Each structure stands twice: as structure tokens, then as C-alpha cells.
Amino acid sequence: xxxxxxxxxxxxxxxxxHPLFVRxxxxxxxxxxxxxxxxxxxILLAHPRLYWGETGAVGGPSLIxxxxxxxxxxxIRGPGRYLxxxxxxxxxxxxxxxxxxxxxxxxxxxxxxxxxxxLTARAVGDVVRGHFQPAYVRGTLPGNYxxxxxxxxxxxxxALLPLMICSGLAMSPAVTSVVPVVVTVFGGQQSARxxxxxxxxxxxxxxxxxxxxxxQSGFTPQMRAMILGRAxxxxxxxxxxxx
Amino acid sequence: MSGKVSRRRLLxxxxxxxxxxxxxxLATTLLDRHGLIPANCRGVYGLSETLTYAGQxxxxxxxxxxxxxDRSQISTVIPVNGPAPKTDAYxxxxxxxxxxxxLKIDGMVDRPRSFSLAELxxxxxxxxxTHQACEEGWSFIAEWTxxxxxxxxxxxxxxxxxxxxxxxxxxxxxxSIDMDDAFHPQTLLxxxxxxxxxxxxxxxxxxxxxxxxxxxxxxxxLNRITITDSAQGIGDGLGSGSPSAGYSWYxxx
Numbered sequence: 001x002x003x004x005x006x007x008x009x010x011x012x013x014x015x016x017x018h019p020l021f022v023r024x025x026x027x028x029x030x031x032x033x034x035x036x037x038x039x040x041x042x043i044l045l046a047h048p049r050l051y052w053g054e055t056g057a058v059g060g061p062s063l064i065x066x067x068x069x070x071x072x073x074x075x076i077r078g079p080g081r082y083l084x085x086x087x088x089x090x091x092x093x094x095x096x097x098x099x100x101x102x103x104x105x106x107x108x109x110x111x112x113x114x115x116x117x118x119l120t121a122r123a124v125g126d127v128v129r130g131h132f133q134p135a136y137v138r139g140t141l142p143g144n145y146x147x148x149x150x151x152x153x154x155x156x157x158x159a160l161l162p163l164m165i166c167s168g169l170a171m172s173p174a175v176t177s178v179v180p181v182v183v184t185v186f187g188g189q190q191s192a193r194x195x196x197x198x199x200x201x202x203x204x205x206x207x208x209x210x211x212x213x214x215x216q217s218g219f220t221p222q223m224r225a226m227i228l229g230r231a232x233x234x235x236x237x238x239x240x241x242x243x
Numbered sequence: 244m245s246g247k248v249s250r251r252r253l254l255x256x257x258x259x260x261x262x263x264x265x266x267x268x269l270a271t272t273l274l275d276r277h278g279l280i281p282a283n284c285r286g287v288y289g290l291s292e293t294l295t296y297a298g299q300x301x302x303x304x305x306x307x308x309x310x311x312x313d314r315s316q317i318s319t320v321i322p323v324n325g326p327a328p329k330t331d332a333y334x335x336x337x338x339x340x341x342x343x344x345x346l347k348i349d350g351m352v353d354r355p356r357s358f359s360l361a362e363l364x365x366x367x368x369x370x371x372x373t374h375q376a377c378e379e380g381w382s383f384i385a386e387w388t389x390x391x392x393x394x395x396x397x398x399x400x401x402x403x404x405x406x407x408x409x410x411x412x413x414x415x416x417x418x419s420i421d422m423d424d425a426f427h428p429q430t431l432l433x434x435x436x437x438x439x440x441x442x443x444x445x446x447x448x449x450x451x452x453x454x455x456x457x458x459x460x461x462x463x464x465l466n467r468i469t470i471t472d473s474a475q476g477i478g479d480g481l482g483s484g485s486p487s488a489g490y491s492w493y494x495x496x
Contacts, residue, residue: 047380054312054374057381060320072379078489081378085491086291173376174299174455174495177307189374189382 017143017225019107025098026226028090033207035087040200042080045071050197054188063194088168095161102157111145112154118147137216142225156206160199167196282407282419282474282482283492296493300423303495309429309454312372317437318383323444328414328464336413341448346432350409350470353400360448364434366390366398371429373454375461378490387452389433393426396470404472407482410451413464418483419474419492420453420460429454432465457494459485 018026048068049058056062071077102108117123127148130136140146145153169175170183170192186192214222225231274280279297283289327333336344345357369391376382392408401422408425411417424430431452434441441447446463453460474482474492482492 044380046378049380054316055318055382055384057318057320057322057383059322060318075489077379080489081491082288082291082489085295085496086288089291089294171376172299172496173309173374173457174303174307177309177455178302178305180310183310189376193380 016229017141017231018229019105020229021098021101021105022107023226023229025094025101028094029098032087032091032094033203035083036091037200037204039080039084039087042071042076043084044197045069046077050194051190052187052194053190056190092165099157108154111143112150112157114147114150118150123147131213134216137213138218140217142222142231152206156203160203160206164196164199164203167192167199171196278406278421278423281491281493282480283486292491292493295491295496299493299495300421303423303455307427307455309371309373312374312384314372314386316384317372317386321383321385321437321445322377322381324377324458325463327443327447330413333413333464337443337447344448344466346449346465347467348395348399348470349467351402351405351472352396352470353402354398356399358395360434363390363395363432363449366394369428369431371431371452371454373429373452375454375458377458378494378496382458386437387431387433388435389431389449389452391428392430392432392451393428395432395468396425401470405470406472407470407474409469409471409477410462410465411467411469412462413466416462416484417478418460418462418485419471419477420451420456421493424453424455427453427455455495457496459490460494 044066045068047058048066048070049056049062050064050066051061052063102112124147127146130146131148166182167186169179170186171189176183176189183189183192186195221231271280274293274297279293279300281292281296284293341360344360346363347355347357349355367390368388370386370388372384372386374382374384396408405422407419407421409417409419420430429452433446433450433452434448436442436445441450446465449465450463451461451465469477471477474480478484479487481487483490485494486492
């Protein structure tokens, strides 16, 4: 596969596993995600009940009563709200930069779109089975995505994160006063809140699996690749063609 | 050689810093001129608060009306958030059917005056069935009747330099909104909810309805409005009692 050469790193001494823009936006959004998750929990704990439709309150029917306490006395929600919107802005601005750079550089076309022959049931099945074999996972190289990674990253970037932003905006009475479709498409303000919660759960599950697989495939080379761009130290005797 | 490099670095850093400071100054001036800086624009969260407020205020320059609902969608469960004032003064007002209650309007107005409840009710009214969401997460739909705040403000004559409408309540809470929301047709001084009157628990005799913001901006038990050109000098200068507790001054979220 051809490499997107952004730096002189892709020379004989080492190849770029992850372009610079991916590394920068990866860590920025990772930090923002951690803050969004924690502050989101702080906000949720004020009312850990989910509803469907436009309205919902204690005393009326709920969709799900989460097995969590109502935390109203401990002042975590106020700072949680400020942090949530600060981190949301960081996440959205980073996301926009990432998507623009990914399209312009051909990153998505080369690394996200499944390669020819990869999308057959058999090929996908092989990769899925492979993920249960430590040797297969250990053999994956940073930046060289298999079909399951390509599909998963595509869903996260182009479906789950936009859904997260839209369901968040659907809870803004000012935004919906101009663009009511952003809330009516979800079936109401409370439905949007419920979807915001479940998409957050899906993203959290993704992050947990991502960390487990990074760990299994070799924590040090993966971290090195996502920080320095190269999987192996330059000039090391065993040179791996990472991308 | 190294002296030259360090001097060049010093120069570029200096120019960079100047451009940076100048850029921030220019951005602040531009944002301020277009009314895009929130009352709580300072501190760690000032940047994100300003981005949210400026972004939404640019968006709401497009046709912007809070969604209105059908009478069949009015909620059967309407939680009460915060008790009615427990003071003797409030009990007396209540016992007298709020005949002695007055809404005082002062500050940057041409004709400061007080309104009795009867005087407010004599003005053209507006009904709306809107959604109100609490920042905690719950929400309800109700029908509100009241006089558009814009009509009352035109009555007293707002000076050109006015930027904020501050609201004060019988139970000594306070908050403010910008002129954009103050003059929005759906912003009401509401004296009735789901019927002919305002229930005591929901803010009798008069509450603010700002349907383009979260529930906590919809102050109950109003008794005074002050028009100002600045948030400074009132409370801690953040435009509301809410920001110091972590709740944004602007709650269009």
C-alpha cells in the first residue's frame, strides 16, 4: 500500500505509521473524550432516568431507570457542565480539522475504505476470528488497518461522533428554535437525550476495546507509532514496513 | 552565530506574541460590537462560553422560534423545582390576591415605572405551549399566558446602550438575559400556566418565560426588572447568580 508521505520519516530508516495530523488529533480528542465522559456522568447523575419522546420527569413513566443514585447534593454537576461544553468544543474543532485533513490527504480513501476483496463474508469472518487469536493481534502493525478496523473507525468517525453532536445539539432550545429538525428527527428532546446516552456507551465500549487491542498487539510499538509516527526506533536492525 | 539565532528567535517570538495579543484584541472588539460576548466571558471556561454564545447568537439571527406544541401534548406531570417564598411578605401578597404586588422597572429606561398585575393583564397577551427542560435532565410541556416582555420594554422605552435585562425576585434570586432574548416575541412575563392563573409553586404572580433557554433562566416570583449596559456591579458581575455555582449565564446550551 502506498504511503502518505507527510514527513521525511518514510525513508529507509523508518516509515510513518500515523501521519502527524492523526497523531495530534488522536491525543487531543482522546483527552477531550475522557473529560466528556467524566463530566457526562456527573451531569447524568443529577437525573439517572431516561425517557422517550418530548418530555419526562419523576412521577411519570420512564424508558429506563438506570441503577444509579440521584446525585443532587454533591456539587459535581456545575463544574461538570462547564467542562462538558469546553471539552465538546475541543472535540468538535479537532474533529473538523481531522476530517478535513483526512479527506484532503487521502487518508480516509487509503486507510478507511476497505480494500478490494476485503468485504466478502469470508474475509471479514477470517479477520473477526483472528481477533480471538493472540498471534494474529500481535501481528497487526500500527497504521496498517485490517477490514474490521477500517469499518469500525469509519462507523466511529462518520456515524457515532456526528450522532453524538446532533443528539447533543437537539437538547439545545436555542439551536432547535432555528433548526427544529435536529430534535424532531430523534422523536423529541428526551429521545435525543436517551440516544446521546446510548451513543456515549457505544463510544466508551469502542475506546475500551481499542485499548485492550492496543495492549494485546504490543503496547510499546503502538504507543510509539501514535506518538512519534514510527513503529520502530529509526535504524533498528529489524525494520518493519508499517504502512 | 548563536547570538544571531537567539535574536531572531526573540524577534519572531515577540512579533508572534504581538500578533497574538492584537488578534485577541481585534476578535474581542468585533465580538463585542456584534453583541457576541456573554456576561461570564472570563475565567477558564470563558473561551468555550464565548464560542457557544457567539455561535448560537449568530445562528439565532436566522428565523428563530422555540417549538410550540399541541394542547394534547401538555404534560400531566409537572415537577416543582424550589419552594414558594416562605416570607410573611409573600404570604400577605398571596392573601391579598397579589393586589399589592408591583413589578418595578428601572435602569436604562426613559420612563421607569411600576406595573400592577391588573395593568400587566390589561396589555395584549400571548399564549404559547412550549417545552421547558431542566438542566438536571427532566422536562415538561405547558401552556403559558403572559405579556411579551418586548411590549413592556417598549412601554418604558429602552435606551440605545442597553445590553442586559436583569430580573430580581421576591425570594432574592437574580438573573439576566441579553436584548436578543428580551425582545424575542416568545419571551413572556407569564401570569398563567395551564389555566387562568399562575400556580403558587410555579411562580405566582409573575414569572419569566424564556423558551429558548433552559429552565433555570425562567425566574419565578418576579418583582423587579433593571435594564443595564453591563453585567458589572451586579452581584459578582457574571450576569446571574448561576455562573458561580457552575451554571452558565447563557443557557441556550
